[in-house]
Amino acid sequence: xxxxxxxxxxxxxxxxxxxxxxxxxxxxxxxxxxxxxxxxxxxxxxxxxxxxxxxxxxxxxxxxxxxxxxxxxxxxxxxxxxxxxxxxxxxxxxxxxxxxxxxxxxxxxxxxxxxxxxxxxxxxxxxxxxxxxxxxxxxxxxxxxxxxxxxxxxxxxxxxxxxxxxxxxxxxxxxxxxxxxxxxxxxxxxxxxxxxxxxxxxxxxxxxxxxxxxxxxxxxxxxxxxxxxxxxxxxxxxxxxxxxxxxxxxxxxxxxxxxxxxxxxxxxxxxxxxxxxxxxxxxxxxxxxxxxxxxxxxxxxxxxxxxxxxxxxxxxxxxxxxxxxxxxxxxx
Amino acid sequence: xxxxxxxxxxxxxxxxxxxxxxxxxxxxxxxxxxxxxxxxxxxxxxxxxxxxxxxxxxxxxxxxxxxxxxxxxxxxxxxxxxxxxxxxxxxxxxxxxxxxxxxxxxxxxxxxxxxxxxxxxxxxxxxxxxxxxxxxxxxxxxxxxxxxxxxxxxxxxxxxxxxxxxxxxxxxxxxxxxxxxxxxxxxxxxxxxxxxxxxxxxxxxxxxxxxxxxxxxxxxxxxxxxxxxxxxxxxxxxxxxxxxxxxxxxxxxxxxxxxxxxxxxxxxxxxxxxxxxxxxxxxxxxxxxxxxxxxxxxxxxxxxxxxxxxxxxxxxxxxxxxxxxxxxxxxxxxxxxxxxxxxxxxxxxxxxxxxxxxxxxxxxxxxxxxxxxxxxxxxxxxxxxxxxxxxxxxxxxxxxxxxxxxxxxxxxxxxxxxxxxxxxxxxxxxxxxxxxxxxxxxxxxxxxxxxxxxxxxxxxxxxxxxxxxxxxxxxxxxxxxxxxxxxxxxxxxxxxxxxxxxxxxxxx
Numbered sequence: 011x012x013x014x015x016x017x018x019x020x021x022x023x024x025x026x027x028x029x030x031x032x033x034x035x036x037x038x039x040x041x042x043x044x045x046x047x048x049x050x051x052x053x054x055x056x057x058x059x060x061x062x063x064x065x066x067x068x069x070x071x072x073x074x075x076x077x078x079x080x081x082x083x084x085x086x087x088x089x090x091x092x093x094x095x096x097x098x099x100x101x102x103x104x105x106x107x108x109x110x111x112x113x114x115x116x117x118x119x120x121x122x123x124x125x126x127x128x129x130x131x132x133x134x135x136x137x138x139x140x141x142x143x144x145x146x147x148x149x150x151x152x153x154x155x156x157x158x159x160x161x162x163x164x165x166x167x168x169x170x171x172x173x174x175x176x177x178x179x180x181x182x183x184x185x186x187x188x189x190x191x192x193x194x195x196x197x198x199x200x201x202x203x204x205x206x207x208x209x210x211x212x213x214x215x216x217x218x219x220x221x222x223x224x225x226x227x228x229x230x231x232x233x234x235x236x237x238x239x240x241x242x243x244x245x246x247x248x249x250x251x252x253x254x255x256x257x258x259x260x261x262x263x264x265x266x267x268x269x270x271x272x273x274x275x276x277x278x279x280x281x282x283x284x285x286x287x288x289x290x291x292x293x294x295x296x297x298x299x300x301x302x303x304x305x306x307x308x309x310x311x312x313x314x315x316x317x318x319x320x321x322x323x324x325x326x327x328x329x330x331x332x333x334x335x336x337x338x339x340x341x342x
Numbered sequence: 343x344x345x346x347x348x349x350x351x352x353x354x355x356x357x358x359x360x361x362x363x364x365x366x367x368x369x370x371x372x373x374x375x376x377x378x379x380x381x382x383x384x385x386x387x388x389x390x391x392x393x394x395x396x397x398x399x400x401x402x403x404x405x406x407x408x409x410x411x412x413x414x415x416x417x418x419x420x421x422x423x424x425x426x427x428x429x430x431x432x433x434x435x436x437x438x439x440x441x442x443x444x445x446x447x448x449x450x451x452x453x454x455x456x457x458x459x460x461x462x463x464x465x466x467x468x469x470x471x472x473x474x475x476x477x478x479x480x481x482x483x484x485x486x487x488x489x490x491x492x493x494x495x496x497x498x499x500x501x502x503x504x505x506x507x508x509x510x511x512x513x514x515x516x517x518x519x520x521x522x523x524x525x526x527x528x529x530x531x532x533x534x535x536x537x538x539x540x541x542x543x544x545x546x547x548x549x550x551x552x553x554x555x556x557x558x559x560x561x562x563x564x565x566x567x568x569x570x571x572x573x574x575x576x577x578x579x580x581x582x583x584x585x586x587x588x589x590x591x592x593x594x595x596x597x598x599x600x601x602x603x604x605x606x607x608x609x610x611x612x613x614x615x616x617x618x619x620x621x622x623x624x625x626x627x628x629x630x631x632x633x634x635x636x637x638x639x640x641x642x643x644x645x646x647x648x649x650x651x652x653x654x655x656x657x658x659x660x661x662x663x664x665x666x667x668x669x670x671x672x673x674x675x676x677x678x679x680x681x682x683x684x685x686x687x688x689x690x691x692x693x694x695x696x697x698x699x700x701x702x703x704x705x706x707x708x709x710x711x712x713x714x715x716x717x718x719x720x721x722x723x724x725x726x727x728x729x730x731x732x733x734x735x736x737x738x739x740x741x742x743x744x745x746x747x748x749x750x751x752x753x754x755x756x757x758x759x760x761x762x763x764x765x766x767x768x769x770x771x772x773x774x775x776x777x778x779x780x781x782x783x784x785x786x787x788x789x790x791x792x793x794x795x796x797x798x799x800x801x802x803x804x805x806x807x808x809x810x811x812x813x814x815x816x817x818x819x820x821x822x823x824x825x826x827x828x829x830x831x832x833x834x835x836x837x838x839x840x841x842x843x844x845x846x847x848x849x850x
Contacts, residue, residue: 208712208719215709218700225657225687225695226710226763227678286700 039331040279040295047299047324051306058309068190069179069255071301073098073248075193077268078275078297079200079290080128080241085276086204087217087237088285089142093131093149094245095269097124099261100157101249105175106166106259114174121246127153128242129235136234150269157261165260168253175254189251193294196244200290213237217285271300278328299328346409348373348517348547349394349425354403356389363389365571367403373515376539376548378558378579380591381568382783383752387551390568391521394549395427396420408514424514424546426505430522430781434489434497434504441465441472441485444504475507476500479541495531498523502538506545516546522781523550524557528643536561553783555584555591567591592785603819603836606632610668612771612803615654618663622649623827626663631772631803631820636794638808638818640845646827647807648690651774654805655687656680668771681710684771686764688757688778690807696760697748704730704744707762714766733762737793754786761793773797775806779813791817811845823848 051058058064077094084091101124108116127149135145173180178189204210215223216233224230248268253259277283278300279293303324307317349371356364364386371377381387392398396414405412407423414420420427434443445468472485481499489497505518520539524532539561542548552558558565559579567575567590575590609632618627624646631637639647652658654665656677665673667683675683689695697706707730708715715725730744737758739751748756757778764773775794779787794817798804808814814821815835823831823845831848833840 206721208716208721211705211709211712211716211721214705215698215701219694219698221691221695222698223709224677225655225689227676227681228709229676229678 036331037280037289037292040292040299040328043278043328043331044295044299044302047302047306051302051309055309063305065186065190067298067301067305068193069187070305071297072189072193072251073255073265074268074271074275074301075294075297076196076244076248076251077272078279078293078300079196080244081272081276082279082281082288082290082293083200083213083237083240083244084142085281085283086213086285086288087234088220088283089135089234089237090146090273090283091128091131091142091238091241092146092269093128093153094146094241094248094272095265095267096150096153096157097128097242097245098248098252098268099259099263099265100124100127100153100160101246102253102259102263102265103157103161103166103249103261105250106168106253107160109168109171109174113171116171117175117250120250121243124246124249125239125243128245129239131242132235132238133231135238136231142234142238154261154266161259161261163261165258165263167258172254172257175250176257178251179254189254192247196247197290197294200288204288204290209233209236214286214288217287274325274329275300278325296328300325345373347371347406348375348408348515349549350404350406352404352406354390354393354400354405356386356393356398356400363571364393364400367568367571367573369566369573369576371517371547371549373547374543375564376543376550376562378562378565379549379551379568380553380555380558380565380587382591382785383754385568385591385783386571387568388521391427391519391549391551394420394425394519396425407517421508424508425517425519426508427519428498428501428505428521428523434500436490437488439486439488440476440483440492440500441469443489443500444472444475444485444507471507472503475503478506478545479503479538481538495527495534498527498535499538502542506542516542517549518542518546519549519551521551522553524552524554532557553781555587555784558587559584569593588784591783604634605836606635606819609633609635612668613654613805614664614666614669615650616664616666618650618653618665619661620649620653620658621661622646622658624649624653624660625826625828627824627827627829629805629822631805633771633801633803634798635819636798636804636806636817637820637822638806638814639822639824640808640811640814641824644826645824647824648776649827650824651687651776651805651807654772655685655774657687681767682769684767684769685774686710686767686770686772687774688760688764688776690776690778690780692753692757692760692781697756699747699749701748702745703734703739703748703751703759706748706759707733707766710763711767729766730762733766737762737765738789752786754782754789757782757786757790758793761790765793765797770797770802773802773804775804777807777809780809814845815840821845 077098080094081091101120104123105116105120108119112119131145131149134140135142178192179187181188183191204213212223212228213233215226215228216230220230249265252265256264275296276293278296280289281287281293303321304317307320312320347370351367351369354364354367367390379387389398393400396417396419399414405414412423469485476483476485479499479502481503483496489500492500502518506516508516523535527535539548539550550558550562562579565577565579565582565587566573567587569591611630612633613629613631615627615629619625627650629637639650641647649658653660656675660673664671667685670683672680672683693699698709704726708726715722715729727744733739734742734744739755739758748759751759764770778790782790794804806817819835821833821835821840822829823833825848833845
């Protein structure tokens, strides 16, 4: 059908380019905001750059990065995953309790479990046509409770085999921890999937116009289940990193508060709540920004009690600067 | 004419960036006159309307309303001066009542609002005023009815009442602009609209914008024809006919010759529908389509035509009956599997179901057959570009830019892309079309018809829901008439040569 396309010579007048293919400023905004933030911190604390501050930040933001990437994929379909942090905590608790008895099987099994429970949320929302907001709100409570039960409400400490997951933060390639490279790999993989594959086109189509997508033979049940599966899997990675960072895991510890930052990072990265947009690289910048703000505020010496005020303001400003308004053209 | 015209445009120019949309447009709309405004998509009609509605400002040229020079600043300014617009896409708030909607339109435009005091609403006054506005155009409707419960036609009538109400408060004769008001109305509703336009003529002036030439000829006193942003003709309605208007509007002669009808008795059977019933009310529908045959479904709004097509495509659940494509049963298959078997469906709701705004022309074309331009799940850009270049040329899609966002194309070109999405399948067997010409200008209609005919010549069976009986007679080999979910007549055009009246009799 397409072997010998007859590309007739078209009159010059027809060759109107509707838009120059330039990268709009809003797409560069997350990077610009991040550079400004780093510069501002460096002015106050010159050793931030020299003393490996950047590397520490990259390692610090890894759990958030994975959660934000999952959140981005769910948001690409116009949904939201309120259960991702809870799945991350569940994964942290699971891997901590399984590492001793199961060894290297523990992380594998953990990732499989959270990917499966993530898929369940997606499938439920797709099959019963329930908004993801409602399904994942319920799921959040369930997985939080599950984490509490499994950990018996105490800190799960790891007595042996910590190195099975710990190496991602110990081994370094080219000066950066393996975990950071893993983050980069995930971002690159998602970029490739969304931009270069059929699946990416299907996700984009469902996110932009679900009805047209369904009538073009694209299954919204499949796409929805897949993005929530990915969100669960990535939350699992976040949980593994959290446990590796601390050597222990609790159902109430680090990770519980990462839900809203993951949404913030995705939105700073330019994702639209209405769906259809995925920009993994910008979401990575968003995760860095969200991680840096408290670090920067502490470095500058801002009273911890008003740190959240500063955090809130910077998030709003960053979102205002980077959000894509092109699809929100006014009525006239 | 000694009387001051209601509206006078002189030498209006308007451009967006380097693109000139209106060139030296001059028009005069008299008091108590109905003026038609016709033109193809992209001729500048909508820009002109937006100018009159105060949503755009002209670059140069003058605007006189009731004899006074005016520069419209914004929409509420236009409303203050008595210009009411009934937009093509309805703008009523569906969760409010009729009276609330009418009140909303008027409330902003008066210094003293009788319907509210100190911000509190006086429901009695609001409802009484709404009843008065509705009566003025001859409507007897409960002002407390919720918009959501009204039919499309009833909503449109409320819109007209709202537009009149706007003029009312300007203490001038209202100038009501109707933008494509008939495109989704039933014949009986159009008749009703005709009556309303007569009443509007008595209380003010009307600008009637439409693609449908026969209606423009029926409703108006005078007609302006826009082409490429210029007024190319002004005619007294009595002195023109449809052919001349078509030629003026498109710059070419109308071709309306029915090609020789064929006998399809020997052709392969593509679609076999037997005793199809749905929960939605379809009752034992039976249809057969042969390769190369064009079959038209006709019926009033709730007759079930759309459900038939949707059930065949697999997006309407069936309760009994069977559907076979080339002999294979498909009624258990998913939409994707049906598409693989050579089915295609072009919905009537183009924006919400036919295209994906936010994607490019090329991406839209590739959407239903990602395998064709993708290898092992990976996109192959060169194949995508080849495919879209080929179909942009075949269907004359403008601009010839596969990277263009589909949202920026005109309605006709969007429809061509939505069609190319299916025609690009070399395995295409059955094309389901739901009112494919709705809202298109005559030029685009001709291109789409030509593409459909070519598909038929290539052996594709086409099942189409016709917007009008004339359309069905012009295109179809077979006509099936539906009423209340059941077939009331199956007509072979070649054997029976039916007339419009014959078919109409089976519809009601």
